[in-house]
């Protein structure tokens with residue numbers, strides 16, 4: 001059976017750091033409120049000349065280097081983003097061009113905060129069907145550019161950054177002992193579209209728009225949706241929380257992460273948390289967290305890693321993989 005195995009990972013955050021205390025001068029808020037409600041202490045903000053593609057390119061280069069590959073080895077680039085450089089062409093083709101890659105295919109995938117989960121699942125399908133052998137999967141965002149900096153209920157929550165992995169086709173036994181993606185579960189329900197959205201777009205207002213969110217409503221649905229797709233992953237594989245080595249959730253809010261882990265019975269010591277130092281980076285948050293935990297030696301080859309995300313749409317999903 002063909003499996004999609006992680007061969008490399010990369011991450012890139014802009015140099016500029018905005019601490020909670022810096023936001024106290026922008027909107028009526030406090031470090032205490034932000035830390036208590038979200039666990040966020042600081043976020044990175046893209047500077048002049050930095051774009052989603054430039055952040056994505058840096059993460060992609062690192063992932064390729066760690067995989068011991070060059071762009072010539074890649075046949076598909078998928079970039080998960082909700083903050084593309086332009087309405088079109090896709091940010092993925094900008095990254096492809098920046099990498100000096102002029103073969104294969106590149107496209108963007110839009111599932112907001114669940115984008116990386118959707119992109120890994122799509123890459124896995126391309127690999128399993130034989131349509132691609134090596135896929136560069138990127139999550140890259142510049143949410144600072146779509147925030148309303150007068151709205152304290154949203155502007156304190158998000159940040160910019162990019163993460164990437166390289167997935168390669170490898171022969172497996174078809175058991176859960178295989179390395180690679182073991183199972184993936186995607187969901188969406190557009191009935192919730194107005195709980196987290198951007199109030200502009202090319203076909204409606206002709207503007208880029210700003211992020212709008214009913215935070216409490218999102219919070220209310222998050223834990224149930226997350227645990228639902230994780231239980232689907234458990235049911236498909238016979239794996240349970242006790243088998244998981246690392247839980248790498250979408251980094252939106254510390255309270256959602258803790259409540260999900262508690263409900264699933266995953267021990268705190270197995271949860272990778274990075275939201276404190278880069279806020280919610282939407283599609284970039286999972287590959288950023290993966291890169292941090294893999295580069296500091298926590299995630300090791302053979303470890304069972306559980307990924308999940310939930311975000312605008314709503315969209316939500318899980319990926320269970322052996323590193």
Ligand code: UT7
Nearest residue numbers: 029030033037113152153156215216218219252253310311
């Ligand atoms: O990736 C998925 C995307 N999003 C999420 O996962 C976010 C999900 N939601 C959340 O994380 C939380 O709902 C928030 C962090 C957004 C808000 O936390 P909350 O505990 O649900 O607060 P709340 O919205 O119920 O607001 C409580 C109070 C309100 O004041 P009143 O009406 O009680 O007087 C807000 O106006 O906190 C106020 N408030 C703030 N105060 C200081 C809202 N934002 C701020 C702020 N600083 N930045």
